[in-house]
Amino acid sequence: MENLIALLVAAPLLGAAVLLCGGRRLDRAGHWLGTLLAAASFGIGAVLFFDMVGKDAGDRALHQKLFSWVPVADFQADIAFQLDQLSMTFVLLITGVGTLIHVYSIGYMEHDERRRRFFGYLNLFLAAMLLLVVADNYLLLYFGWEGVGLASYLLIGFWQHKPSAATAAKKAFLVNRVGDIGLSIAIMLMFTTFGTFAFGPVLGAAEGASEGKLTAIGLMLLLAACGKSAQVPLQSWLGDAMEGPTPVSALIHAATMVTAGVYLIVRSGAIFNAAPDAQLVVTVVGAVTLLFGAIVGCAKDDIKKALAGSTMSQIGYMILAAGLGPIGYAFAIMHLVTHGFFKAGLFLGAGSVMHGMNDEVDMRKYGGLRKYMPVTFVTFGLGYLAIIGFPGLSGFFSKDKIIEAAFAAGGAQGWILGAATLLGAGLTAFYMTRVMLMTFFGEERWRNKATASPAEPDVEPAAQTHGSHSEPHPHESPKSMTIPMIVLAFGSVFAGGFFAIGDRFANWLAPVTRFEHPHPPISVPVITGATIVVLLLGVAAAYLQYGRKPVPVVAPRGSLLTRAARRDLLQDDFNHVVLVRGGEHLTRSLVYLDHSVVDGVVNGTAASVGGLSGRLRKLQNGYARSYAVSMFGGTAILIAATLLMRAV
C-alpha cells in the first residue's frame, strides 16, 4: 500500500510533463489526459483511504521512502512520504475537488487555444500540492510549497497577454516569496535546534526544546502561512489573483494554495502547542484577517473579488482555529474541507455566470439571472447557504464549531476572538446575500447595457472578445460545467453534517492533531443561537439594501469605509507607501551612502595620497644643495634620536 503514495504525486506530475512537453499534437486530447490523470490520482487516494479506514486508529499512518535526496553527514533529507489522517484528508480534498475543476475547465476553457497548456499547469498545481501534503519532512514540504507558488504564478498569469494578469501573477509570486523566506528560516531554525527536518523527530522533540526557539520557529511558520494563505499582512495578492481564469480561482481558493498555510500550522501543531506566544499571534492574525476579508467582500462589485474577500475571511477562521491548539486543529481542517466544497462550488458558479454573461464580472450589471441559469442558481444558492452557515448545511457545522472553540480559548482572549468570529459570521451573511441578490434577483440590469455607461475600464478587454456593447444572452452552461457544480453542491450540503455528527471528523484526525473538547464559558446552544441571530441580521441588512431597493448600475460613492474597502482597505496603498516608497527611500539612501561613504573612503584615500605625493614631489627640485640639506637634516635627526634613546 505504501508504494501507492508516490503514484499519487506521480500521476498529475506525469500529466504535467506530458502536456507541457508534448507540443501541439496533444491539443485535441490534452484536456482529457489531464483530467484522467487527476481522476487517477483521486482513485489512488480513495483506495488508500479505504485501506486506511480498515486499520486501527493508532497505526493508520503510512510511510514510504523513495530515495535519499541529500545525504551529507548530519544533513539527511529524503524523498520520503508520510500519509496519515491529516494528509489523507488533504489528498482527498485536493484530488477530489481538483478533478471536478478539471472537468469543469474542459467546458470553461473550450474556446481557449492554449487549453492543453492550461491543463498541464493544473496538473502541475495538483502534483505540487500533493507533494506538499504527503511529504514526511519539512524540506520536501518546502519543495512542494515552491511548486505551488510556481504553478499559481503560471495559472494566475495564464492570460499573460493582459498586462493586468501578468502583473497579478508577478504580485502573487513576490508576496509569496516573502512568506517563503519565513518557511526557509523556520526550516533552518529547525535544523539548528533539532538537527533534522523530518516531521516525526522534529514534532516529537518539540516539547523539550526551549520556548524562545519554538516561538521563533512558530512565528516564521506563521509568516509562511500568511503568504500562502493570504493572511494579513501578506493578503494583497489574493484579490488580484482573480485575473486568472475562474477555474484557477476555484482551485487556488478551495483545494490548493491557500489551504497550504492552514496545513502547515496544523501539521506543526506540536511546535505551536509548546509556544503559546506564537499561538496567540496566530489567532490574532486569523481574527484580523477574517474581519478584513469580510469587510473587503462587502464592498466589491466584482463577483470574483467579492468571493476572494470571502475566501480570505474563511481562511482567517481556519487560521484562528489552528491557533487555538488542540481544541481547534480538527475544526480548522473540517472548515477547510467544507469550505473546499462550497467555495469551489461558488467560484465555479461565478464562472458559469460569467460564461453566460460575456465574461462580465461586475455584479451591478447582473440581476435576475435565476430564470436563465437554473442549475447555476440552485448550486450557487446551496453554496451560499452553506457558506453563511445556514443551519443544517456544511458551513453551519464547521463554522459554529470554530466559534465555540474561539469562545473556549478562555479569558478575555476567548471573548474577543469569539466576538470577532461572531461578527465575521454576520458579515459573511451580509456580503454573500449581497452577491446572491445582485446576481440572481432583482431587475435585469444587463438589458440596457449599451446606455448604461461608463463601463469599468478593466473589464473592457475581456468583454471585447465577444463584441463589447451587444446585450448579453445569459444561458445555462454546458454539462461539463454544471455536473461538477452539482457534485460540489452535494458536498456543500451534506459534508458538514456528516463530519460533525458525533465528532466523527475530530476523532478521525485525533491521532495526528490530538483533540480536546472545547468548553466555552457560555453554553453551546446559546452560542449557536447567537450565531443564527447574527446570521439573520446580516441577511436582513443585505436584503434591505439590495433586495428591497433597486441596485444602481453605477456604484454610488458610498461611505468612507465602503470606498476604502473597494480599494481592498487600502492594502495596496499601504504597501505602496510603506514598502515601495520605503524601499525606494532605503535604496536611495543606500546609494547615497555608497557614493558618499564607501566611495568617499576609497576616493578620499586616493585623493589624499595623490595630493601628498604632489606636495612631496616639490621636494625634488634638482638642486643638489637642497638634497644635501635634507640628507644633513635627516642624519642629524637620526643621530639625535639615537642619542636620545641611549640616554633614556
Place this chain on the structure above:
Amino acid sequence: MNPVNYLYLAALLFTIGAAGVLIRRNAIVVFMCVELMLNACNLSLVAFSRMHGNLDGQIIAFFTMVVAAAEVVVGLAIIVSLFRARHTASVDDASLMKL
C-alpha cells in the same frame, strides 16, 4: 691622552665643511668642503685610535684617504665635463634632474 682638543678641531672642521657644502655654489669649493668633512672624520678616527691604543681607527683613516683620492678623480672629471658643457661650475645651474 685627552682627545678633547682633537675632537673640538674635528667638529670645527666638519662644521665648516658641512656649511660649505650647503652654502657655496661653486662646485670646486663644494668638493673641497666634502674633503674637509672627510678629513674631520679622519682626525677623530685617529684621535680615538690613539686614545684606545688600537690601530683599527688609523687603518680606517687610510681607507678613507684612498676612497677620497678615488673620489677626487671621479669628482674632478665630472666637474670638468660639466664646466665644458655649461661654461659654469655652479651646482645650482645643474638642476635638470627633477620632475
